Amino acid sequence: MSWTEIVIEVARDQAETLSDALMDAGALSVSVEDADEGTEAERPLFGEPGMEPAEAAWERSRVVALADEGADHASIVSQAAVACGVATPNYSLRPVAEQDWVRLTQSQFEPIHIGKNIWVVPSWHDAPDPNGLVLELDPGLAFGTGSHPTTRLCMEWLEAHAPQGLTVLDYGCGSGILAMVANKLGAAQVIGVDIDPQAIESARYNSERNHCEIDYYLPEEFATSSHPQRFDIVVANILSSPLKLMAPMLTSRVAAGGKLVLSGILARQADEVAAAYAPFMKMSVWAEHEGWIALSGQSDGTA
Known part of the structure:
Protein backbone atom coordinates (compact mmCIF):
# COMPACT_ATOMS: atom_id res chain seq x y z
CA MET A 1 0.00 0.00 0.00
CA SER A 2 1.19 3.55 -0.79
CA TRP A 3 0.54 6.70 1.18
CA THR A 4 0.56 10.45 0.73
CA GLU A 5 1.42 13.16 3.23
CA ILE A 6 -0.75 16.27 3.37
CA VAL A 7 1.43 19.19 4.45
CA ILE A 8 -0.11 22.35 5.93
CA GLU A 9 1.68 25.29 7.53
CA VAL A 10 -0.24 26.95 10.36
CA ALA A 11 0.27 29.25 13.33
CA ARG A 12 1.16 27.75 16.70
CA ASP A 13 -2.31 28.15 18.21
CA GLN A 14 -3.94 26.25 15.33
CA ALA A 15 -1.67 23.21 15.19
CA GLU A 16 -3.34 21.02 17.81
CA THR A 17 -6.91 21.80 16.76
CA LEU A 18 -6.15 21.19 13.08
CA SER A 19 -4.33 17.96 13.89
CA ASP A 20 -7.36 16.59 15.73
CA ALA A 21 -9.69 17.71 12.93
CA LEU A 22 -7.55 16.02 10.26
CA MET A 23 -7.70 12.75 12.19
CA ASP A 24 -11.49 13.04 12.43
CA ALA A 25 -11.63 13.74 8.68
CA GLY A 26 -9.85 10.53 7.76
CA ALA A 27 -6.11 11.02 8.18
CA LEU A 28 -4.27 7.88 9.33
CA SER A 29 -1.85 9.80 11.53
CA VAL A 30 -0.75 13.39 12.12
CA SER A 31 2.55 14.88 13.25
CA VAL A 32 3.65 18.47 13.90
CA GLU A 33 7.03 19.79 12.77
CA ASP A 34 8.91 23.07 12.92
CA ALA A 35 8.11 24.93 9.68
CA ASP A 36 11.45 26.73 10.08
CA GLU A 37 13.46 23.51 10.36
CA GLY A 38 16.84 23.84 8.70
CA THR A 39 16.82 27.64 8.81
CA GLU A 40 18.26 30.19 11.25
CA ALA A 41 14.76 30.55 12.70
CA GLU A 42 14.61 26.88 13.75
CA ARG A 43 13.76 26.51 17.44
CA PRO A 44 14.18 23.15 19.21
CA LEU A 45 11.56 22.08 21.72
CA PHE A 46 13.03 20.49 24.81
CA GLY A 47 12.93 20.66 28.58
CA GLU A 48 14.47 19.02 31.59
CA PRO A 49 13.30 15.50 32.35
CA GLY A 50 9.83 15.69 33.80
CA MET A 51 9.47 19.30 32.61
CA GLU A 52 9.04 18.84 28.87
CA PRO A 53 6.83 21.34 27.01
CA ALA A 54 3.16 20.41 27.30
CA GLU A 55 2.53 21.46 23.70
CA ALA A 56 4.68 20.16 20.84
CA ALA A 57 4.20 23.12 18.52
CA TRP A 58 6.25 25.96 17.08
CA GLU A 59 5.36 29.57 16.23
CA ARG A 60 5.24 28.43 12.61
CA SER A 61 4.15 24.81 12.68
CA ARG A 62 3.97 22.30 9.88
CA VAL A 63 1.13 19.83 10.28
CA VAL A 64 1.76 16.61 8.33
CA ALA A 65 -1.19 14.25 7.87
CA LEU A 66 -0.69 10.75 6.48
CA ALA A 67 -3.44 9.42 4.20
CA ASP A 68 -3.94 6.62 1.71
CA GLU A 69 -2.61 7.49 -1.73
CA GLY A 70 -6.09 7.13 -3.22
CA ALA A 71 -7.90 9.13 -0.54
CA ASP A 72 -9.71 12.39 -1.34
CA HIS A 73 -7.04 14.66 0.11
CA ALA A 74 -8.88 17.87 -0.75
CA SER A 75 -11.93 16.62 1.10
CA ILE A 76 -9.89 15.71 4.18
CA VAL A 77 -8.43 19.23 4.33
CA SER A 78 -11.76 20.98 3.70
CA GLN A 79 -13.60 18.89 6.28
CA ALA A 80 -10.91 19.65 8.84
CA ALA A 81 -11.10 23.36 8.05
CA VAL A 82 -14.87 23.39 8.50
CA ALA A 83 -14.52 21.61 11.83
CA CYS A 84 -12.00 24.25 12.93
CA GLY A 85 -14.17 27.13 11.69
CA VAL A 86 -11.46 28.47 9.38
CA ALA A 87 -11.00 28.90 5.63
CA THR A 88 -9.56 25.95 3.78
CA PRO A 89 -5.78 26.38 4.06
CA ASN A 90 -3.23 25.95 1.31
CA TYR A 91 -1.58 22.55 1.38
CA SER A 92 0.89 20.43 -0.55
CA LEU A 93 1.13 16.69 -1.09
CA ARG A 94 4.22 14.51 -0.61
CA PRO A 95 4.29 10.92 -1.80
CA VAL A 96 5.60 8.40 0.71
CA ALA A 97 7.83 5.88 -1.02
CA GLU A 98 7.34 2.19 -0.40
CA GLN A 99 9.93 0.95 2.08
CA ASP A 100 10.69 -2.03 4.21
CA TRP A 101 9.74 -0.24 7.41
CA VAL A 102 10.90 -3.05 9.67
CA ARG A 103 14.36 -3.12 8.09
CA LEU A 104 14.53 0.69 8.09
CA THR A 105 13.69 0.86 11.79
CA GLN A 106 16.13 -1.88 12.66
CA SER A 107 18.93 -0.13 10.77
CA GLN A 108 18.68 2.79 13.20
CA PHE A 109 19.70 0.62 16.15
CA GLU A 110 23.25 -0.70 16.17
CA PRO A 111 25.06 -2.59 18.95
CA ILE A 112 26.11 -0.29 21.81
CA HIS A 113 29.51 -0.69 23.47
CA ILE A 114 29.55 0.34 27.12
CA GLY A 115 32.46 0.41 29.54
CA LYS A 116 35.24 -2.04 28.83
CA ASN A 117 33.41 -5.20 27.93
CA ILE A 118 29.63 -4.68 27.78
CA TRP A 119 27.63 -4.88 24.55
CA VAL A 120 23.91 -4.19 24.18
CA VAL A 121 22.90 -5.91 20.96
CA PRO A 122 19.50 -5.84 19.18
CA SER A 123 18.21 -9.30 18.32
CA TRP A 124 18.74 -8.75 14.59
CA HIS A 125 22.50 -8.12 15.03
CA ASP A 126 25.39 -10.43 15.83
CA ALA A 127 27.43 -9.49 18.88
CA PRO A 128 30.62 -7.65 17.81
CA ASP A 129 32.47 -9.43 20.66
CA PRO A 130 30.78 -12.71 21.60
CA ASN A 131 33.22 -13.06 24.48
CA GLY A 132 32.05 -9.82 26.06
CA LEU A 133 29.17 -9.30 28.44
CA VAL A 134 26.42 -9.39 25.81
CA LEU A 135 22.84 -8.34 26.42
CA GLU A 136 20.28 -9.01 23.72
CA LEU A 137 17.85 -6.13 24.05
CA ASP A 138 15.51 -4.57 21.51
CA PRO A 139 14.26 -0.99 21.81
CA GLY A 140 10.87 -1.02 23.51
CA LEU A 141 8.47 0.86 25.75
CA ALA A 142 10.38 0.39 28.98
CA PHE A 143 13.25 2.76 29.64
CA GLY A 144 16.76 1.38 29.37
CA THR A 145 18.68 0.22 26.32
CA GLY A 146 22.06 1.58 27.34
CA SER A 147 21.89 4.51 24.94
CA HIS A 148 21.07 7.10 27.61
CA PRO A 149 23.99 8.50 29.63
CA THR A 150 22.34 7.67 32.97
CA THR A 151 21.92 4.00 32.09
CA ARG A 152 25.46 3.89 30.75
CA LEU A 153 26.86 5.39 33.96
CA CYS A 154 25.17 2.75 36.12
CA MET A 155 26.34 -0.06 33.85
CA GLU A 156 29.91 1.24 33.99
CA TRP A 157 29.71 1.47 37.78
CA LEU A 158 28.55 -2.13 38.03
CA GLU A 159 31.34 -3.27 35.72
CA ALA A 160 33.91 -1.36 37.78
CA HIS A 161 32.52 -2.80 41.05
CA ALA A 162 31.62 -6.30 39.92
CA PRO A 163 28.98 -7.66 42.35
CA GLN A 164 30.41 -11.19 42.35
CA GLY A 165 28.56 -13.17 45.02
CA LEU A 166 26.66 -10.08 46.26
CA THR A 167 22.97 -9.18 46.43
CA VAL A 168 21.71 -6.36 44.19
CA LEU A 169 18.51 -4.32 44.11
CA ASP A 170 17.68 -2.43 40.90
CA TYR A 171 15.03 0.08 41.99
CA GLY A 172 13.25 1.61 39.01
CA CYS A 173 14.40 -1.25 36.82
CA GLY A 174 12.70 -0.27 33.55
CA SER A 175 13.76 -2.79 30.92
CA GLY A 176 15.79 -4.70 33.52
CA ILE A 177 19.10 -3.84 31.86
CA LEU A 178 20.96 -2.98 35.08
CA ALA A 179 19.62 -6.03 36.85
CA MET A 180 20.79 -8.19 33.97
CA VAL A 181 24.26 -6.64 34.00
CA ALA A 182 24.51 -7.37 37.72
CA ASN A 183 23.37 -10.95 37.15
CA LYS A 184 25.88 -11.54 34.36
CA LEU A 185 28.64 -10.05 36.53
CA GLY A 186 28.09 -12.81 39.05
CA ALA A 187 25.66 -11.37 41.60
CA ALA A 188 24.29 -14.02 43.93
CA GLN A 189 20.79 -12.55 43.88
CA VAL A 190 19.22 -9.70 41.90
CA ILE A 191 15.82 -8.11 42.49
CA GLY A 192 14.21 -5.54 40.19
CA VAL A 193 11.45 -3.17 41.29
CA ASP A 194 9.41 -0.72 39.19
CA ILE A 195 6.13 1.16 39.60
CA ASP A 196 5.11 0.43 35.99
CA PRO A 197 3.52 -3.00 35.37
CA GLN A 198 4.53 -2.78 31.71
CA ALA A 199 8.16 -2.29 32.73
CA ILE A 200 7.95 -5.36 34.97
CA GLU A 201 6.57 -7.40 32.08
CA SER A 202 9.30 -6.12 29.74
CA ALA A 203 12.05 -6.80 32.29
CA ARG A 204 10.89 -10.35 32.85
CA TYR A 205 10.79 -10.98 29.11
CA ASN A 206 14.26 -9.50 28.59
CA SER A 207 15.72 -11.49 31.47
CA GLU A 208 14.31 -14.74 30.11
CA ARG A 209 15.81 -14.01 26.68
CA ASN A 210 19.18 -13.33 28.29
CA HIS A 211 19.06 -16.40 30.55
CA CYS A 212 19.12 -14.29 33.71
CA ALA A 236 18.39 3.53 41.34
CA ASN A 237 18.39 5.19 37.91
CA ILE A 238 15.33 7.42 38.08
CA LEU A 239 15.21 11.26 38.21
CA SER A 240 16.40 13.78 40.77
CA SER A 241 13.01 14.76 42.23
CA PRO A 242 11.80 11.23 43.08
CA LEU A 243 15.30 10.26 44.17
CA LYS A 244 15.29 13.04 46.78
CA LEU A 245 11.90 11.92 48.09
CA MET A 246 13.04 8.30 48.21
CA ALA A 247 16.23 8.95 50.20
CA PRO A 248 14.98 7.39 53.48
CA MET A 249 13.58 4.34 51.72
CA LEU A 250 16.51 3.67 49.37
CA THR A 251 19.15 4.05 52.06
CA SER A 252 17.18 1.69 54.29
CA ARG A 253 17.52 -0.96 51.57
CA VAL A 254 21.34 -0.88 51.76
CA ALA A 255 22.88 -3.58 53.94
CA ALA A 256 25.55 -2.76 56.53
CA GLY A 257 28.67 -1.77 54.60
CA GLY A 258 26.73 -1.89 51.34
CA LYS A 259 26.81 0.60 48.46
CA LEU A 260 24.20 2.86 46.89
CA VAL A 261 24.35 4.15 43.30
CA LEU A 262 22.05 6.90 42.02
CA SER A 263 21.66 8.27 38.52
CA GLY A 264 19.14 10.17 36.42
CA ILE A 265 20.70 13.33 37.85
CA LEU A 266 21.87 16.36 35.91
CA ALA A 267 25.31 17.63 36.92
CA ARG A 268 23.83 20.86 38.33
CA GLN A 269 21.49 18.79 40.54
CA ALA A 270 24.26 16.77 42.18
CA ASP A 271 24.61 18.89 45.32
CA GLU A 272 20.90 19.03 46.09
CA VAL A 273 20.46 15.28 45.66
CA ALA A 274 23.53 14.58 47.80
CA ALA A 275 22.12 16.95 50.44
CA ALA A 276 18.87 14.96 50.53
CA TYR A 277 20.86 11.81 51.30
CA ALA A 278 23.30 13.43 53.75
CA PRO A 279 21.26 12.57 56.88
CA PHE A 280 21.44 8.89 55.89
CA MET A 281 24.57 8.39 53.79
CA LYS A 282 27.36 10.48 52.31
CA MET A 283 27.03 10.54 48.51
CA SER A 284 29.60 11.84 46.06
CA VAL A 285 29.91 12.11 42.29
CA TRP A 286 31.36 8.92 40.84
CA ALA A 287 31.37 9.91 37.16
CA GLU A 288 29.80 12.34 34.68
CA HIS A 289 28.73 11.79 31.08
CA GLU A 290 27.11 14.30 28.72
CA GLY A 291 25.91 16.51 31.56
CA TRP A 292 24.53 13.63 33.66
CA ILE A 293 26.15 12.22 36.78
CA ALA A 294 26.11 9.12 38.95
CA LEU A 295 26.36 9.47 42.72
CA SER A 296 27.68 6.68 44.89
CA GLY A 297 28.01 6.12 48.60
CA GLN A 298 28.56 3.42 51.20
CA SER A 299 26.75 2.72 54.44
CA ASP A 300 28.74 3.11 57.65
CA GLY A 301 28.67 -0.60 58.35
CA THR A 302 26.02 -0.51 61.07
CA ALA A 303 22.76 -2.37 60.81
Whole structure:
Protein backbone atom coordinates (compact mmCIF):
# COMPACT_ATOMS: atom_id res chain seq x y z
CA MET A 1 0.00 0.00 0.00
CA SER A 2 1.19 3.55 -0.79
CA TRP A 3 0.54 6.70 1.18
CA THR A 4 0.56 10.45 0.73
CA GLU A 5 1.42 13.16 3.23
CA ILE A 6 -0.75 16.27 3.37
CA VAL A 7 1.43 19.19 4.45
CA ILE A 8 -0.11 22.35 5.93
CA GLU A 9 1.68 25.29 7.53
CA VAL A 10 -0.24 26.95 10.36
CA ALA A 11 0.27 29.25 13.33
CA ARG A 12 1.16 27.75 16.70
CA ASP A 13 -2.31 28.15 18.21
CA GLN A 14 -3.94 26.25 15.33
CA ALA A 15 -1.67 23.21 15.19
CA GLU A 16 -3.34 21.02 17.81
CA THR A 17 -6.91 21.80 16.76
CA LEU A 18 -6.15 21.19 13.08
CA SER A 19 -4.33 17.96 13.89
CA ASP A 20 -7.36 16.59 15.73
CA ALA A 21 -9.69 17.71 12.93
CA LEU A 22 -7.55 16.02 10.26
CA MET A 23 -7.70 12.75 12.19
CA ASP A 24 -11.49 13.04 12.43
CA ALA A 25 -11.63 13.74 8.68
CA GLY A 26 -9.85 10.53 7.76
CA ALA A 27 -6.11 11.02 8.18
CA LEU A 28 -4.27 7.88 9.33
CA SER A 29 -1.85 9.80 11.53
CA VAL A 30 -0.75 13.39 12.12
CA SER A 31 2.55 14.88 13.25
CA VAL A 32 3.65 18.47 13.90
CA GLU A 33 7.03 19.79 12.77
CA ASP A 34 8.91 23.07 12.92
CA ALA A 35 8.11 24.93 9.68
CA ASP A 36 11.45 26.73 10.08
CA GLU A 37 13.46 23.51 10.36
CA GLY A 38 16.84 23.84 8.70
CA THR A 39 16.82 27.64 8.81
CA GLU A 40 18.26 30.19 11.25
CA ALA A 41 14.76 30.55 12.70
CA GLU A 42 14.61 26.88 13.75
CA ARG A 43 13.76 26.51 17.44
CA PRO A 44 14.18 23.15 19.21
CA LEU A 45 11.56 22.08 21.72
CA PHE A 46 13.03 20.49 24.81
CA GLY A 47 12.93 20.66 28.58
CA GLU A 48 14.47 19.02 31.59
CA PRO A 49 13.30 15.50 32.35
CA GLY A 50 9.83 15.69 33.80
CA MET A 51 9.47 19.30 32.61
CA GLU A 52 9.04 18.84 28.87
CA PRO A 53 6.83 21.34 27.01
CA ALA A 54 3.16 20.41 27.30
CA GLU A 55 2.53 21.46 23.70
CA ALA A 56 4.68 20.16 20.84
CA ALA A 57 4.20 23.12 18.52
CA TRP A 58 6.25 25.96 17.08
CA GLU A 59 5.36 29.57 16.23
CA ARG A 60 5.24 28.43 12.61
CA SER A 61 4.15 24.81 12.68
CA ARG A 62 3.97 22.30 9.88
CA VAL A 63 1.13 19.83 10.28
CA VAL A 64 1.76 16.61 8.33
CA ALA A 65 -1.19 14.25 7.87
CA LEU A 66 -0.69 10.75 6.48
CA ALA A 67 -3.44 9.42 4.20
CA ASP A 68 -3.94 6.62 1.71
CA GLU A 69 -2.61 7.49 -1.73
CA GLY A 70 -6.09 7.13 -3.22
CA ALA A 71 -7.90 9.13 -0.54
CA ASP A 72 -9.71 12.39 -1.34
CA HIS A 73 -7.04 14.66 0.11
CA ALA A 74 -8.88 17.87 -0.75
CA SER A 75 -11.93 16.62 1.10
CA ILE A 76 -9.89 15.71 4.18
CA VAL A 77 -8.43 19.23 4.33
CA SER A 78 -11.76 20.98 3.70
CA GLN A 79 -13.60 18.89 6.28
CA ALA A 80 -10.91 19.65 8.84
CA ALA A 81 -11.10 23.36 8.05
CA VAL A 82 -14.87 23.39 8.50
CA ALA A 83 -14.52 21.61 11.83
CA CYS A 84 -12.00 24.25 12.93
CA GLY A 85 -14.17 27.13 11.69
CA VAL A 86 -11.46 28.47 9.38
CA ALA A 87 -11.00 28.90 5.63
CA THR A 88 -9.56 25.95 3.78
CA PRO A 89 -5.78 26.38 4.06
CA ASN A 90 -3.23 25.95 1.31
CA TYR A 91 -1.58 22.55 1.38
CA SER A 92 0.89 20.43 -0.55
CA LEU A 93 1.13 16.69 -1.09
CA ARG A 94 4.22 14.51 -0.61
CA PRO A 95 4.29 10.92 -1.80
CA VAL A 96 5.60 8.40 0.71
CA ALA A 97 7.83 5.88 -1.02
CA GLU A 98 7.34 2.19 -0.40
CA GLN A 99 9.93 0.95 2.08
CA ASP A 100 10.69 -2.03 4.21
CA TRP A 101 9.74 -0.24 7.41
CA VAL A 102 10.90 -3.05 9.67
CA ARG A 103 14.36 -3.12 8.09
CA LEU A 104 14.53 0.69 8.09
CA THR A 105 13.69 0.86 11.79
CA GLN A 106 16.13 -1.88 12.66
CA SER A 107 18.93 -0.13 10.77
CA GLN A 108 18.68 2.79 13.20
CA PHE A 109 19.70 0.62 16.15
CA GLU A 110 23.25 -0.70 16.17
CA PRO A 111 25.06 -2.59 18.95
CA ILE A 112 26.11 -0.29 21.81
CA HIS A 113 29.51 -0.69 23.47
CA ILE A 114 29.55 0.34 27.12
CA GLY A 115 32.46 0.41 29.54
CA LYS A 116 35.24 -2.04 28.83
CA ASN A 117 33.41 -5.20 27.93
CA ILE A 118 29.63 -4.68 27.78
CA TRP A 119 27.63 -4.88 24.55
CA VAL A 120 23.91 -4.19 24.18
CA VAL A 121 22.90 -5.91 20.96
CA PRO A 122 19.50 -5.84 19.18
CA SER A 123 18.21 -9.30 18.32
CA TRP A 124 18.74 -8.75 14.59
CA HIS A 125 22.50 -8.12 15.03
CA ASP A 126 25.39 -10.43 15.83
CA ALA A 127 27.43 -9.49 18.88
CA PRO A 128 30.62 -7.65 17.81
CA ASP A 129 32.47 -9.43 20.66
CA PRO A 130 30.78 -12.71 21.60
CA ASN A 131 33.22 -13.06 24.48
CA GLY A 132 32.05 -9.82 26.06
CA LEU A 133 29.17 -9.30 28.44
CA VAL A 134 26.42 -9.39 25.81
CA LEU A 135 22.84 -8.34 26.42
CA GLU A 136 20.28 -9.01 23.72
CA LEU A 137 17.85 -6.13 24.05
CA ASP A 138 15.51 -4.57 21.51
CA PRO A 139 14.26 -0.99 21.81
CA GLY A 140 10.87 -1.02 23.51
CA LEU A 141 8.47 0.86 25.75
CA ALA A 142 10.38 0.39 28.98
CA PHE A 143 13.25 2.76 29.64
CA GLY A 144 16.76 1.38 29.37
CA THR A 145 18.68 0.22 26.32
CA GLY A 146 22.06 1.58 27.34
CA SER A 147 21.89 4.51 24.94
CA HIS A 148 21.07 7.10 27.61
CA PRO A 149 23.99 8.50 29.63
CA THR A 150 22.34 7.67 32.97
CA THR A 151 21.92 4.00 32.09
CA ARG A 152 25.46 3.89 30.75
CA LEU A 153 26.86 5.39 33.96
CA CYS A 154 25.17 2.75 36.12
CA MET A 155 26.34 -0.06 33.85
CA GLU A 156 29.91 1.24 33.99
CA TRP A 157 29.71 1.47 37.78
CA LEU A 158 28.55 -2.13 38.03
CA GLU A 159 31.34 -3.27 35.72
CA ALA A 160 33.91 -1.36 37.78
CA HIS A 161 32.52 -2.80 41.05
CA ALA A 162 31.62 -6.30 39.92
CA PRO A 163 28.98 -7.66 42.35
CA GLN A 164 30.41 -11.19 42.35
CA GLY A 165 28.56 -13.17 45.02
CA LEU A 166 26.66 -10.08 46.26
CA THR A 167 22.97 -9.18 46.43
CA VAL A 168 21.71 -6.36 44.19
CA LEU A 169 18.51 -4.32 44.11
CA ASP A 170 17.68 -2.43 40.90
CA TYR A 171 15.03 0.08 41.99
CA GLY A 172 13.25 1.61 39.01
CA CYS A 173 14.40 -1.25 36.82
CA GLY A 174 12.70 -0.27 33.55
CA SER A 175 13.76 -2.79 30.92
CA GLY A 176 15.79 -4.70 33.52
CA ILE A 177 19.10 -3.84 31.86
CA LEU A 178 20.96 -2.98 35.08
CA ALA A 179 19.62 -6.03 36.85
CA MET A 180 20.79 -8.19 33.97
CA VAL A 181 24.26 -6.64 34.00
CA ALA A 182 24.51 -7.37 37.72
CA ASN A 183 23.37 -10.95 37.15
CA LYS A 184 25.88 -11.54 34.36
CA LEU A 185 28.64 -10.05 36.53
CA GLY A 186 28.09 -12.81 39.05
CA ALA A 187 25.66 -11.37 41.60
CA ALA A 188 24.29 -14.02 43.93
CA GLN A 189 20.79 -12.55 43.88
CA VAL A 190 19.22 -9.70 41.90
CA ILE A 191 15.82 -8.11 42.49
CA GLY A 192 14.21 -5.54 40.19
CA VAL A 193 11.45 -3.17 41.29
CA ASP A 194 9.41 -0.72 39.19
CA ILE A 195 6.13 1.16 39.60
CA ASP A 196 5.11 0.43 35.99
CA PRO A 197 3.52 -3.00 35.37
CA GLN A 198 4.53 -2.78 31.71
CA ALA A 199 8.16 -2.29 32.73
CA ILE A 200 7.95 -5.36 34.97
CA GLU A 201 6.57 -7.40 32.08
CA SER A 202 9.30 -6.12 29.74
CA ALA A 203 12.05 -6.80 32.29
CA ARG A 204 10.89 -10.35 32.85
CA TYR A 205 10.79 -10.98 29.11
CA ASN A 206 14.26 -9.50 28.59
CA SER A 207 15.72 -11.49 31.47
CA GLU A 208 14.31 -14.74 30.11
CA ARG A 209 15.81 -14.01 26.68
CA ASN A 210 19.18 -13.33 28.29
CA HIS A 211 19.06 -16.40 30.55
CA CYS A 212 19.12 -14.29 33.71
CA GLU A 213 17.40 -15.46 36.88
CA ILE A 214 15.96 -12.25 38.33
CA ASP A 215 12.79 -11.62 40.30
CA TYR A 216 10.82 -8.47 39.44
CA TYR A 217 8.15 -6.81 41.55
CA LEU A 218 5.93 -3.80 41.87
CA PRO A 219 6.87 -1.87 45.05
CA GLU A 220 3.96 -3.15 47.11
CA GLU A 221 4.65 -6.73 46.01
CA PHE A 222 8.31 -6.46 46.92
CA ALA A 223 7.55 -4.98 50.36
CA THR A 224 5.47 -8.04 51.26
CA SER A 225 7.71 -10.63 49.56
CA SER A 226 9.82 -13.16 51.42
CA HIS A 227 13.02 -11.74 49.95
CA PRO A 228 15.53 -9.92 52.16
CA GLN A 229 14.82 -6.21 52.17
CA ARG A 230 18.46 -5.06 52.43
CA PHE A 231 21.11 -5.52 49.73
CA ASP A 232 24.86 -5.27 49.26
CA ILE A 233 24.29 -2.96 46.28
CA VAL A 234 21.27 -0.77 45.53
CA VAL A 235 21.06 0.95 42.14
CA ALA A 236 18.39 3.53 41.34
CA ASN A 237 18.39 5.19 37.91
CA ILE A 238 15.33 7.42 38.08
CA LEU A 239 15.21 11.26 38.21
CA SER A 240 16.40 13.78 40.77
CA SER A 241 13.01 14.76 42.23
CA PRO A 242 11.80 11.23 43.08
CA LEU A 243 15.30 10.26 44.17
CA LYS A 244 15.29 13.04 46.78
CA LEU A 245 11.90 11.92 48.09
CA MET A 246 13.04 8.30 48.21
CA ALA A 247 16.23 8.95 50.20
CA PRO A 248 14.98 7.39 53.48
CA MET A 249 13.58 4.34 51.72
CA LEU A 250 16.51 3.67 49.37
CA THR A 251 19.15 4.05 52.06
CA SER A 252 17.18 1.69 54.29
CA ARG A 253 17.52 -0.96 51.57
CA VAL A 254 21.34 -0.88 51.76
CA ALA A 255 22.88 -3.58 53.94
CA ALA A 256 25.55 -2.76 56.53
CA GLY A 257 28.67 -1.77 54.60
CA GLY A 258 26.73 -1.89 51.34
CA LYS A 259 26.81 0.60 48.46
CA LEU A 260 24.20 2.86 46.89
CA VAL A 261 24.35 4.15 43.30
CA LEU A 262 22.05 6.90 42.02
CA SER A 263 21.66 8.27 38.52
CA GLY A 264 19.14 10.17 36.42
CA ILE A 265 20.70 13.33 37.85
CA LEU A 266 21.87 16.36 35.91
CA ALA A 267 25.31 17.63 36.92
CA ARG A 268 23.83 20.86 38.33
CA GLN A 269 21.49 18.79 40.54
CA ALA A 270 24.26 16.77 42.18
CA ASP A 271 24.61 18.89 45.32
CA GLU A 272 20.90 19.03 46.09
CA VAL A 273 20.46 15.28 45.66
CA ALA A 274 23.53 14.58 47.80
CA ALA A 275 22.12 16.95 50.44
CA ALA A 276 18.87 14.96 50.53
CA TYR A 277 20.86 11.81 51.30
CA ALA A 278 23.30 13.43 53.75
CA PRO A 279 21.26 12.57 56.88
CA PHE A 280 21.44 8.89 55.89
CA MET A 281 24.57 8.39 53.79
CA LYS A 282 27.36 10.48 52.31
CA MET A 283 27.03 10.54 48.51
CA SER A 284 29.60 11.84 46.06
CA VAL A 285 29.91 12.11 42.29
CA TRP A 286 31.36 8.92 40.84
CA ALA A 287 31.37 9.91 37.16
CA GLU A 288 29.80 12.34 34.68
CA HIS A 289 28.73 11.79 31.08
CA GLU A 290 27.11 14.30 28.72
CA GLY A 291 25.91 16.51 31.56
CA TRP A 292 24.53 13.63 33.66
CA ILE A 293 26.15 12.22 36.78
CA ALA A 294 26.11 9.12 38.95
CA LEU A 295 26.36 9.47 42.72
CA SER A 296 27.68 6.68 44.89
CA GLY A 297 28.01 6.12 48.60
CA GLN A 298 28.56 3.42 51.20
CA SER A 299 26.75 2.72 54.44
CA ASP A 300 28.74 3.11 57.65
CA GLY A 301 28.67 -0.60 58.35
CA THR A 302 26.02 -0.51 61.07
CA ALA A 303 22.76 -2.37 60.81
